[in-house]
Amino acid sequence: MRGSEHPIISKETTTGLYRTMVRIRTCEESFVDPILAREIRCPVHLCTGQEAVAAGVCSALETEDYIFGNHRSHGHYLAKGGGMRELVAEVFCRETGCSRGRGGSMHLIDPSVGMMGSVPIVAGTIALALGAALAAQIRNDRRVAVSFFGDGATGEGVLCESLNFAALRRLPIVFVCENNLYSTHLPIAEIRVSPKIFELGIPFGEMSLRIDGNDALTVHRAARKAVNLCRRGKGPFFLECLTYRMHGHVGPDDNIQGTHTDIRPPKEIEKWRKKDPIKKLGRHILNNKIASRKELAEIHEEAEKEVLEAHRFARGSSFPREEELGLYVHNE
Amino acid sequence: MMSLDESVILIGQGVKSPWYVGNTAQGLIERFGEQRIIDTPVSENSMTGAAVGAALAGMRAVVVHPRMDFMLYAFDPIVNEAANWFYMNGGRISVPVVFWGVINRGGEQAAQHSQALHAMFAHVPGLKVVMPATPYDAKGLLVSAIKDDNPVVFVDDRWLYDTEGDVPEELYSVPIGKGAIRKEGKDVSLIASSFMVGESLKAASELEKYDIDAEVLDLRTVKPLDVDMILKSVEKTGRAVVVDSGWKTCGLAAEVSAIIAENDIRVLKSPIRRITLPDIPAPASRSLESNYYVKHPGIVDAVVKLVGAQV
Numbered sequence A: 001m002r003g004s005e006h007p008i009i010s011k012e013t014t015t016g017l018y019r020t021m022v023r024i025r026t027c028e029e030s031f032v033d034p035i036l037a038r039e040i041r042c043p044v045h046l047c048t049g050q051e052a053v054a055a056g057v058c059s060a061l062e063t064e065d066y067i068f069g070n071h072r073s074h075g076h077y078l079a080k081g082g083g084m085r086e087l088v089a090e091v092f093c094r095e096t097g098c099s100r101g102r103g104g105s106m107h108l109i110d111p112s113v114g115m116m117g118s119v120p121i122v123a124g125t126i127a128l129a130l131g132a133a134l135a136a137q138i139r140n141d142r143r144v145a146v147s148f149f150g151d152g153a154t155g156e157g158v159l160c161e162s163l164n165f166a167a168l169r170r171l172p173i174v175f176v177c178e179n180n181l182y183s184t185h186l187p188i189a190e191i192r193v194s195p196k197i198f199e200l201g202i203p204f205g206e207m208s209l210r211i212d213g214n215d216a217l218t219v220h221r222a223a224r225k226a227v228n229l230c231r232r233g234k235g236p237f238f239l240e241c242l243t244y245r246m247h248g249h250v251g252p253d254d255n256i257q258g259t260h261t262d263i264r265p266p267k268e269i270e271k272w273r274k275k276d277p278i279k280k281l282g283r284h285i286l287n288n289k290i291a292s293r294k295e296l297a298e299i300h301e302e303a304e305k306e307v308l309e310a311h312r313f314a315r316g317s318s319f320p321r322e323e324e325l326g327l328y329v330h331n332e
Numbered sequence B: 001m002m003s004l005d006e007s008v009i010l011i012g013q014g015v016k017s018p019w020y021v022g023n024t025a026q027g028l029i030e031r032f033g034e035q036r037i038i039d040t041p042v043s044e045n046s047m048t049g050a051a052v053g054a055a056l057a058g059m060r061a062v063v064v065h066p067r068m069d070f071m072l073y074a075f076d077p078i079v080n081e082a083a084n085w086f087y088m089n090g091g092r093i094s095v096p097v098v099f100w101g102v103i104n105r106g107g108e109q110a111a112q113h114s115q116a117l118h119a120m121f122a123h124v125p126g127l128k129v130v131m132p133a134t135p136y137d138a139k140g141l142l143v144s145a146i147k148d149d150n151p152v153v154f155v156d157d158r159w160l161y162d163t164e165g166d167v168p169e170e171l172y173s174v175p176i177g178k179g180a181i182r183k184e185g186k187d188v189s190l191i192a193s194s195f196m197v198g199e200s201l202k203a204a205s206e207l208e209k210y211d212i213d214a215e216v217l218d219l220r221t222v223k224p225l226d227v228d229m230i231l232k233s234v235e236k237t238g239r240a241v242v243v244d245s246g247w248k249t250c251g252l253a254a255e256v257s258a259i260i261a262e263n264d265i266r267v268l269k270s271p272i273r274r275i276t277l278p279d280i281p282a283p284a285s286r287s288l289e290s291n292y293y294v295k296h297p298g299i300v301d302a303v304v305k306l307v308g309a310q311v
Helices: A011-030 A032-036 A051-058 A074-080 A084-091 A126-139 A151-155 A157-168 A197-204 A216-231 A266-273 A277-287 A293-315 B028-032 B044-056 B068-088 B118-122 B135-147 B195-210 B227-237 B252-267 B286-292 B296-307
Strands: A066-069 A115-118 A145-150 A173-179 A207-212 A237-242 B008-012 B037-039 B060-065 B097-103 B128-130 B152-157 B180-183 B188-192 B214-218 B221-223 B240-247 B273-277
Touching: A011 A032, A011 A051, A011 A074, A011 A084, A011 A216, A011 A277, A011 A293, A051 A074, A051 A145, A051 A173, A051 A216, A051 A237, A051 A277, A066 A074, A066 A126, A074 A084, A074 A115, A084 A293, A115 A126, A115 B044, A126 A145, A126 A157, A126 A173, A126 B044, A126 B068, A145 A151, A151 A173, A151 A197, A157 A173, A157 A197, A157 B044, A173 A197, A173 A216, A197 A207, A197 A237, A207 A216, A216 A237, A216 A277, A277 A293, B008 B044, B028 B037, B044 B060, B044 B068, B044 B097, B060 B068, B060 B135, B068 B097, B097 B135, B118 B128, B118 B152, B118 B221, B118 B240, B118 B252, B128 B135, B135 B152, B180 B195, B180 B227, B188 B195, B188 B227, B188 B296, B195 B214, B195 B240, B195 B296, B214 B227, B227 B252, B240 B252, B240 B296, B252 B273, B273 B296
Parallel strands: A066 A115, A066 A145, A145 A173, A173 A237, A207 A237, B008 B037, B008 B060, B060 B097, B097 B152, B128 B152, B188 B214, B188 B240, B240 B273
Antiparallel strands: B128 B221, B180 B214
């Protein structure tokens, strides 16, 4: 059931999207207590509320396709097929983590499923995704690259440089901007004259869309269209997904629960809580009898179990050995 | 390399043009096509990042910066991304990319077309930095850099572009991290790299007039340094003069001096001398330029003063 010519999304894909979002949400929320207890110390940028973007885009990709993330990439990693145990262990900075405890929450990688890496330098991986798309084009291997970045990254010049080069060579790359309306503490009106980020692609002649980033089906549909165009040599594609994070910029509490500063209006937060992507898809599934209430409950239970098991795995794993500080500077 | 390994690509400003990188890349498009020889818009950050990304996706990318000064726009992909990638991802994926920068001094080109920035890159863990002084090494080190699974900064001095020397047709490599003694001597070690090797050799032959027998070391690789070669030579001669085409403060000469001093300062018969650019931006006017760049007479003077020979 692939291709933009098939707007109907199968039952399997729909419940798959639901499962992916629930896994991400459950995993994200499981970090809150250990962060507050200082058991987890590396900076953790939770993506609760933004799950539909990761799930919708990655479900339109093949395992061989490349994705590159940013500081808020737990969701991207899981949606692309990265192991939850390795993710949790990395956030706990253990040797068994996906980056062997050298990277922490902001450096997630699993090349075996096309998760090529994530970094906290804002816009830092946009050009890397561009290069991966260039490699795919040179080899003509039909792979597509996806770059996930936030609204804050639109302030970086490298985005425009990359949009231009991608369009110039018709590279198979989808630029996915997750516009959660805040660039750390700054509301978007304070960093951009135009709130319409998707229009950035237009002067470069790119197909550009703004969509509801909290609607997993809409994201999936748009991503499928973008990916199909890229595979046919008709890239690049710019996709702006409007969404909202339910936690602070970093950690569970800043900006929301008052331990630092409540910079976001409570009404705004409430408004977005009603647009919760998981609840939204859940309603769609029940209304259209795609799955039963019981089946959805099972998805939640399975996710809870998986997360518990991942925490057990992480806590049972050792930290990297002190004497191995100097490993991995070079690949010799 | 490009005909042997299909994953090798060249990307950068001016690869189509003799204006930028001399004739180095001439004829490559005809041989390998515009898919693998990529002339780019003026977008150093993105294009360098694209080379890094292509390397992550299985290519061996060479990205050329026809003026090293332009690489400063690309510090993020070079330093934040490429240099750290292997480490911060726990050794999961390395970055076989060559950042080829050309030092372009002289000709009244002034401060932004003249900088020798190798020490900045050498400061960064994860990067290797090579600086050939001879045509043979230029090919051999470039081949090594491309074959290396790690990011390598390849620094080329345009003042060397007229140098002639034997270069075998076949593929060979010069190992990264190994220096070469270009002239044996017993009184003083002149430790140099790139263009400064030739100047040091000229100085050494002039120093013979003063009965000073100078040894000339060509570092070839700036990082990792051939510490063994440096220490052995200084132990033998008892004197070290470090000649570098970069600035003095926190520069390559400072690093080499520190290595010598940290090892065993008692082998030294006199203080270490650094001969470098002054901590001043490059000027335009020829009257200032001639006072700015290091040439062999300056090396001769410094060595004569240090060794205390009679003029």
